Structures are given as C-alpha cells and as structure tokens.
Amino acid sequence: MNVKQHKITMLGTGLIGMFYTKTLHDHRGADRVHTVYSRSAERASEFAKEWGIAKATDSMVEAINDPDTDIVVIGIPNHLHRQAIELAAAAGKAIFCTKPLAMNGIEALELLEIVEKAGVFHGYLEDLCYPPKTLKALESVKQGAIGQVTWTRAREAHPGPHSDWFWNPEQSGGGALIDMGCHCIEIGRNYIGKEVRPLEVMCWADTLVKPIKAEDNAIALIKYETGAISQVEVSWTFRGGMELKDEVAGTEGTIRIDHWLKTGFEMFSAGGTDEYVAEKAESDTGWVFPVGDEVHALGYQHMFTDMLDSLDEGKAPMESFYDGYIVNAIMDACYASAESKKWEPINLPLWRGGDSQVKKIGPKEYDQDHWLIKEEKMPDGKMKIILKVKATEEIIQKIT
C-alpha cells in the first residue's frame, strides 16, 4: 500500500483535540497536524507550540481553507459540527468528525447528504469501536465463535464531563445519552451486525443529581430485526472514575470486556503524587487503576489507522457518516421513548442494510425430528439432553 503523508487541519484544542493530535503525530510517523483552530488565538498558539504545529488561528474558515491541508478533523462541540462539515465539504477536504455526528438524526442525514454530494471522504471518529480488544472480539463474532448474537450490553459511566458546553443541551443536543450513549449504541450495532436493521427502542432517562436541563442517567434497550437486544447504560453521576465495559451474549458463547476502571492494572499508592492516573480518574491515592497507553486502549490509534489507510486506498472506513447518522436516529428514538414511556420506532428514512438476508434468532436443530433445548453434563458424569419433538411439540429428555 502506498502510504501518503497528510497535512491536517485540527478544529478544537480541548480534550479530544489533544488526544487526536497525540495519536496522529504518533501514527505511522507520517501525518502531521499542520493548522489548528481554537476560539481563542492565544489557546491556538499555545496548543501549536506544545504539539509542534506550523499554523494556529482563531478563524475556523481560515483553518479549514488552508491550501496546505487535505484533511479536516472536527473536535469541537456538537452544535458546531454542522458548520465545520459544510465548510470542509465546500473546500473539498476529507472530513473526520468526532462523535456524535450531529445534534439529531435529521441533521445527521443532512450532513451525510452534504458530504456525499461533495464527493469527499467522510469518517465517523467512533474510537470505542476500535480498541484492540474490541476489534479482536468483533472478528471472533464474525467468525462465528459465539454463534448468533442475542444480546449486547455496553456501559459508559463517569462523574460527568469536563467542560461547560456538555451540560447545556443547546450546545450538546442532550445529556449523558447523546454524549456516551452514542458509543454504546455503535458498539452494540457492530456486534449485532450493521446489516441488521434496528427497529425500536425502550428508554428510561432521568435527571437524578445534576441541576441541568438534560438527563444525567439513562438506560435504553434497542431491538434489532434478528430479535437481538442491545442494552445501553450511561451515567454522568457514577463515582469512582470512568467505567467502560462491554458484554456480548451469543447462542454459542459469551464475551466480556473491561476497557476502563478494571483493566487488569491495579496499583495501591498511600502517598498520592498528584500524578495523572487515567481519564476521569477521581483519585491518585489508595487503589488506582492506571492505563498503560490511553490512546491505544481507547481505540484512537486503530481508528486513525483505519481512517487514513482507507483514505489512501480510496475505500470507506469501518465507521462513516452513515454510521453516525444511524446512531443519531437511534438516539432520537431513545429520547422519544423516555418521554412517552413506550417502545418507539426508529425512524430511518435512509437504510442501506440488507433486510432480506437477515436471519432471525431461533432454536438449534438436534436432528430431523427434534429441536435442541439444552445439554448438560450431570454430577454422575451422564449427559442430559432436553429436546422438543417437532411434530408433537412435546418436551422430552434423554440421558446418555
């Protein structure tokens, strides 16, 4: 493969702008953030100095239209994604946009149409579908290691976000659900299969603790066409750090992944050194859970490798604006359900999956005449096989 060198415009100098720049500068050693935009010229210059970036500006238009750059990476608050995407598409640049793609499903669909009409490369920066553990698990699921997926659970919980705008739904589009549910939804969708249509949603969302006009906790169940359920759990009031975990149940197996908080790295420190431990860690004293390499563990490295390699090879990345649009549409249904307290349909005016090939989850055949219900080895070493007779629907057991 021909690895090209890219010069990048980075929009945003906050937490994600920093993670993205760090990752891009590590990546392949080839690509560089060349121009950085921040609201404040001072902050832009500071950031440029810190990361060795050639140009800094407080003009979004100037940053996007820099003739030296061919990619625009969007790492600014949610309500500004639209403006940035419109400008970058008009400039004919490749666009990598952070999550959530848009404030809602309608806006997300419009953004997809804009980039497709402009014919520019579009990548949805959903890092939590790219951690090495997740990529390995997704491959195992694809190979059939756990049979057909029946249920997924993705949980993201921490004590709340780090900047004012997240807490204002006019700038963020919602609360914990739009902020973190977007990750959990797309994780579940990857395991269940992107060709499987998400049908309807049941969601509880409430504002339990924080004095805000959005939900600080939510749980959603998303039902897919195969019958599979994807469970999404988010909290902005969880104490003890950041918890990121995924579980997948299949007809032939199970996967459990801890990404954050419990990572297999536990340290006790009596003194407290005021050192940074990990994103959203609440303490540097007592038992702490550090992370070896955050950008690797959170998927940023594999995500940008996919984005840049796909751009170079002229193909679509694993996560595109189409995926961002589906996620936004699912979140719209979550909000509708939280309001109505009923199952709400997912409105997808554009659907590119393959409905006709979808295989519904169902029983396993034991032989021509029986369905298998259960096999279990008993303490006496014998095997019990519980079966359903196809013709009579009688449930029987055999001991072998």
Ligand SMILES: NC(=O)c1ccc[n+]([C@@H]2O[C@H](COP(=O)([O-])OP(=O)(O)OC[C@H]3O[C@@H](n4cnc5c(N)ncnc54)[C@H](O)[C@@H]3O)[C@@H](O)[C@H]2O)c1
């Ligand atoms: N894992 C992830 O994928 C992940 C993690 C965190 C944030 N994000 C996303 O990245 C984006 C930015 O989040 P963040 O955590 O970096 O936020 P942040 O508050 O740390 O940084 C936001 C950046 O945007 C700028 N900004 C804020 N308000 C602005 C305004 N009104 N006009 C112009 N610029 C403004 C800030 O100056 C800063 O440079 C959001 O869309 C967020 O959802 C993604």
